Amino acid sequence: MINWIASLPNYSAYGTPVYFFYLLLAILPLGIGLYFGKRFSWYEALISFIFIFLMFDGSSWQQGISLIAYVIYQTVIVMGYHHYRQKKNAAGVFYLASALSILPIVIVKLSPAMVGHNSLLDFLGISYLTFRSVGTVIETRDGMVKSITPWTFIRFMLFMPTITSGPIDRYRRFEQDYQKVPDRDSYLKLVNTGIFYLFLGFLYKFVIGYFFGQHFYPYFERAAMADPHLLSWNLLGVMYTYGFYLFFDFAGYSLFAVAISYFMGVKSPMNFKQPFKSKNIKEFWNRWHISLSFWFRDYIFMRFVFLATKKRWFKNRNALSSTAYMLNMVLMGFWHGITWYYILYGFIHGLALVVNDWWLRFKRKKLKNMPHNKFTTGVAIFITFNFVMFTFLIFSGFLDTYLFK
């Protein structure tokens, strides 16, 4: 059986243009159903299973087994906690359920640094599933999840368009969408927008992202490695080309996921909103990888602020928010992986948010007469953009090879 699965072809999500041909063909009956006001749940489960199977078979079959074990584990935790929460609401049990839910990803992220190889528990998309599962536990604590069954929870976790790289949805929102079938007009609007997103995604990922990822970035990477100067124009080239590659590749991917969700009658949240237009770093995080940064904002930043306020840990409000920013971003750095460059990336972004807050306060108090016009806006965008690009250079890991290998 395992040998047979290992020998099957593997299709990672949205990897090639041909993939879309198969995928759209498979969801066509779903679309026809929705057009006539029916949601074919069983058919959807079947094709979801097939496409997820194709992501995790072949050489990735071990990941497939980890995925199954992981989903069973999370379902037990969420259902168990939901059952408990109907009667009681002790903080300790909530923390225990959250800790158990986070445990697999902690092991997965620690393994490479501790034992030198990837954990067997790892599979593509584990971090995104963790966000969904932990988010559900938290929503349950807040009493926002009224009814949940293993079936609806698994359907939410394994929603095929977004399984490996998000956007990160919330259980309550998803389930509301799922329960109601959009009327014909709204569904056609969804499809229309979906097609636009799909083609914008093609342009982003397969055209612009391709040139940055396969041509410009390798060109500068090679040139920078060969350049005798430590700081060179080529390194700057690496920085910008990687930054653009990262954006167009990931934004393209997210557009695909949102488009396919729309075709399936589910309004998955958008992940990017023209991030390079941001005038400051806070705005940037409202436009970049939105579903992730909002998850962190709601479940790390806000929770910490509430807790610290309640327990009166801080006298100074600004010290509180600065600590919360640092905690939030450094944790996000750790989530990316335990390497010096991810952690530094998070640390610098945390610092930038602190400095940004300080600057806004300073401007409000001391620089009341500072003009606000197109020029100052341009300067703000320029600084934010270049700062972000610089942090992406750190994020890329290129400096690790460049400086130490």
Place this chain on the structure above:
Amino acid sequence: MHNGKKLWSIFGPLIVACLLVVVLFSLPISKKHSAAIEHKAAVSLSPVVFKNQSIKQQALSDKRTNYVPFFGSSELRRMDRFHPSVMAARYHNYTPFLFGSKGTQSLPQFFNINSMENQLADQKAVYIISPQWFTKQGVQAPAFKFYNGELANLTWLKNANPKSPYDRYVAKRLIAMLGSDGTVSSYAKKIANGQDLSGWDKAVVRFRLNMLVHEDAIFSGFQLSDNYEKHILPNVDRLPQKYNYDKLYDEAMATAKKATDNNDFGINNHFYNKRVKPRLTSTKGSQKHFNYTASPEYGDLEVVLNEFKNTNTNVLFVIPPVNEKWEKYTGMDMSMYYRSVDKIKFQLKQQGFNHVLDLSHDGAKPGFMEDTIHIGWAGWVKVDQAANQFISTKQAQPDYKINDEFLSSTWATLNPTPANLQKFATDYLK
């Protein structure tokens, strides 16, 4: 709006777009490149020529122009008046087809050669091996990826034989370069483990190849550099009408003298100002630890040699020198350098590759080097003479005796003292 109209406004453009794509890819677009494109490609050194196939395959099988492949690396870009492409245009009845830029060491060259096997069969070629390739790491992954593409990888995978130690070696190196993700690497993993690709795998490879070949035929001709107009054509008329080796050599030396008069190293003035002078003090003694004697590059060279054996290509190998004054300044251990040259030559000669032009001792000759490690002017005159002699006269059939012991890490890491080379021969080679 009526429902039908609504549906058409959503799906109509999509359907039209799909139809247009199908039309584009099935139109009888001429897959032939013009002679002008071939000419341009032969000196363009563009990555598309290197990693794709249609242009080079067509050029090398062209009966009107006698293209001879010149494999090398960054020295091929030194397009002065005495560059083999200019010299051939003026004096010889062949045209070099250049394959190489910075970083195209033996492994990228292997994939390049592999994707034109049929065109190389029973032909002649020139292969310039730089000892600087043979670093501890060998070819760097970014450089490899820049000159490598899915088309070349799948072309190799289509016929890769898991029973051949050469193909298993290439598979391992490919994974080391590309990382273990992706279709190509997952197939390469099977080959590396000695497994055959399944029928389905092969069908996928064929399907992908079919698309990539079509794409290559339509688009590759548009992405060539202008080296031909900029560096080759204007230089041809500046050479004397009649070929005279001694006169050309003297002229090359005189040109070099003028072009290198702002420094004591014999380095091109422009190169010196831009690349050497700004960091002159920090480079002093900086190459003391350089070592070219142990490198995965030796194994990579072996798969190239095996490829030449399979295609029965008669090859002239050129080992270019390094600028001796410069190496003295940077403190490179010249005895290490000569030992690495010995090791390369040993690997060639033991297997019957007997046409070797060893210029490694010419690095102090005036006008021979254009900069620190690249041959130019008088050096090119000498290379051109040997290449012409090799290409324009009839050569005996090669008799290659290939030996996979040269793929081993024992060989890759062997310190090539004469005694060690002798011992390797008696222990492993029969």
